[in-house]
Amino acid sequence: MSSPFFKVFTRKTYCKALIASILIISLILIPIIISNTQDLQYISIRRSPPSSQTNLNHMAFGIVSSLRTWPNRKGYVKSWWRPNQTRGHIFLDQPPTPDLLPWPTTVPPYRTSDDLSGLTQRTKPKFEDVWRLVHTILELFREEDEDNLRWIVMGDDDSVFFVENIVDLLREYDHRKYYYFGGNSESVISNYWYSFQQAFGGGGFVLSYGLAKALAKDMEGCLVRHAQDIGADLMTMRCIADIGVNLTPHKGFHQMDLRGDSSGYLSAHPNIPVMTLHHIDAVNPIFPSMDRAESIRKLMKAANADQSRVLQQTICYDRQANWSFSVSWGYAVHIYERIMPRSHLQKPIETFTPWERDPKIPFYMFNTRPLSKDPCEAPHIFFLESVRSSSDKISINYLRAQKRDLPTCSYSGNHSADTVLNIHVFSSTKKRLQIDRSECCDVTRVDDAKMEVQLRECGVDEIIA
Ligand SMILES: *[C@@H]1O[C@H](CO)[C@@H](O)[C@H](O)[C@H]1NC(C)=O
Ligand SMILES: *[C@@H]1O[C@H](CO)[C@@H](O)[C@H](O)[C@H]1NC(C)=O
Numbered sequence: 145m146s147s148p149f150f151k152v153f154t155r156k157t158y159c160k161a162l163i164a165s166i167l168i169i170s171l172i173l174i175p176i177i178i179s180n181t182q183d184l185q186y187i188s189i190r191r192s193p194p195s196s197q198t199n200l201n202h203m204a205f206g207i208v209s210s211l212r213t214w215p216n217r218k219g220y221v222k223s224w225w226r227p228n229q230t231r232g233h234i235f236l237d238q239p240p241t242p243d244l245l246p247w248p249t250t251v252p253p254y255r256t257s258d259d260l261s262g263l264t265q266r267t268k269p270k271f272e273d274v275w276r277l278v279h280t281i282l283e284l285f286r287e288e289d290e291d292n293l294r295w296i297v298m299g300d301d302d303s304v305f306f307v308e309n310i311v312d313l314l315r316e317y318d319h320r321k322y323y324y325f326g327g328n329s330e331s332v333i334s335n336y337w338y339s340f341q342q343a344f345g346g347g348g349f350v351l352s353y354g355l356a357k358a359l360a361k362d363m364e365g366c367l368v369r370h371a372q373d374i375g376a377d378l379m380t381m382r383c384i385a386d387i388g389v390n391l392t393p394h395k396g397f398h399q400m401d402l403r404g405d406s407s408g409y410l411s412a413h414p415n416i417p418v419m420t421l422h423h424i425d426a427v428n429p430i431f432p433s434m435d436r437a438e439s440i441r442k443l444m445k446a447a448n449a450d451q452s453r454v455l456q457q458t459i460c461y462d463r464q465a466n467w468s469f470s471v472s473w474g475y476a477v478h479i480y481e482r483i484m485p486r487s488h489l490q491k492p493i494e495t496f497t498p499w500e501r502d503p504k505i506p507f508y509m510f511n512t513r514p515l516s517k518d519p520c521e522a523p524h525i526f527f528l529e530s531v532r533s534s535s536d537k538i539s540i541n542y543l544r545a546q547k548r549d550l551p552t553c554s555y556s557g558n559h560s561a562d563t564v565l566n567i568h569v570f571s572s573t574k575k576r577l578q579i580d581r582s583e584c585c586d587v588t589r590v591d592d593a594k595m596e597v598q599l600r601e602c603g604v605d606e607i608i609a
């Protein structure tokens with residue numbers, strides 16, 4: 145078959161050829177010009193989010209689980225999953241046994257992980273389970289790749305997600321570009337052994353649509369090239385690096401590579417919204433005298449009133465008594481019987497122990513304060529009791545955890561806080577997403593047993609001291 149272009153030139157009619165050439169050139173050029181203008185527009189909007197706001201239904205969750213861990217961990221997934229609002233899947237290593245069926249509607253629908261035995265016969269991975277976990281990214285993408293997919297969020301069955309905070313974070317970014325969000329380990333040596341460049345998987349990580357698509361397309365190449373990797377999160381990072389993308393670390397993703405009592409860590413959360421908590425099984429229940437799943441459900445009660453403030457630390461002082469207050473919103477309040485600078489109170493009290501069995505210092509990626517029996521250093525501790533919200537105000541009641549059983553700090557005026565039994569903390573219902581500055585607060589005493597703390601924006605030049 146001869147093409148029309150060929151006919152035009154065989155007629156050798158100069159004029160016609162000229163008109164045809166102009167036509168052809170314009171036909172070729174116009175799309176180029178148009179696409180260039182599109183590129184220019186694209187460049188000019190690339191820093192801003194897409195025109196329609198990112199919502200929960202734009203994100204798909206991929207939760208990696210197994211028949212062995214699921215029965216004990218489904219309560220954690222239930223605590224944050226919102227049936228008919230959140231989308232995604234649980235990926236099991238094997239089809240569920242009859243006792244796990246019918247599958248509850250209060251957790252993500254399950255999928256059984258793909259059989260990779262064809263691939264493992266050709267290339268032997270160091271750990272087959274590592275391949276299964278990394279391959280889940282492709283499987284989730286395959287299940288969820290529809291018009292309105294913008295982000296995928298990966299985690300374990302013992303990861304707890306604060307989904308509204310994740311949406312608020314992702315709203316600021318263009319999903320068509322290449323983003324990899326997540327957090328490091330709290331343990332120095334874990335970052336050293338694996339990578340300072342990787343998002344630790346259980347702490348949750350987020351891939352933009354553009355990146356997830358590229359990674360899914362290269363999945364087989366990725367698994368083969370990095371078959372010897374010892375961790376799925378490490379392999380994921382290496383494959384993402386091969387695409388030319390690096391981690392954008394975010395301090396709200398918590399791998400929680402800690403053991404024992406995590407309350408010191410959780411009570412000194414930076415002033416950013418919390419995205420995830422992980423290793424719920426490795427630490428004690430986060431509220432004393434409750435089991436792990438109950439504790440997480442309790443924290444979620446505060447989160448349901450205002451996710452943005454959860455755990456964020458606010459510090460203020462009672463000058464009459466020379467006390468310092470540290471409020472970790474929705475979780476705990478500490479009273480210290482002397483004035484301490486914010487820089488000191490921001491350091492977690494080392495209530496926890498290192499992740500590794502035979503640790504060497506430095507243990508943690510942050511400075512800590514030792515657990516102390518010094519009455520001027522040890523806090524009175526109050527934990528979340530109840531949450532009440534109205535249209536403009538949230539009121540949270542915190543109850544004393546236990547008697548401190550120490551004398552009064554004498555050098556700051558000998559003002560004992562032993563009588564205080566509960567603390568009401570009031571905050572605005574307006575979300576607190578900004579990370580340039582903490583909130584401030586004011587302390588008032590109602591009677592010997594009850595204190596009130598009112599959170600508010602700090603004054604322009606206000607000093608917290
Ligand atoms: C989800 O929606 C379906 C259909 O709209 C409904 O039948 C089901 O009860 C809902 N599930 C929950 C847990 O709300
Ligand atoms: C607060 O503590 C300082 C010493 O740190 C002391 O000089 C001052 O008198 C105390 N104020 C009150 C009200 O006790």
Ligand SMILES: *[C@@H]1O[C@H](CO)[C@@H](O)[C@H](O)[C@H]1NC(C)=O
Binds near residue numbers: 552554558560
């Ligand atoms: C501190 O106050 C208590 C009673 O509130 C008193 O018994 C104690 O002697 C005081 N200590 C000092 C060092 O003043």
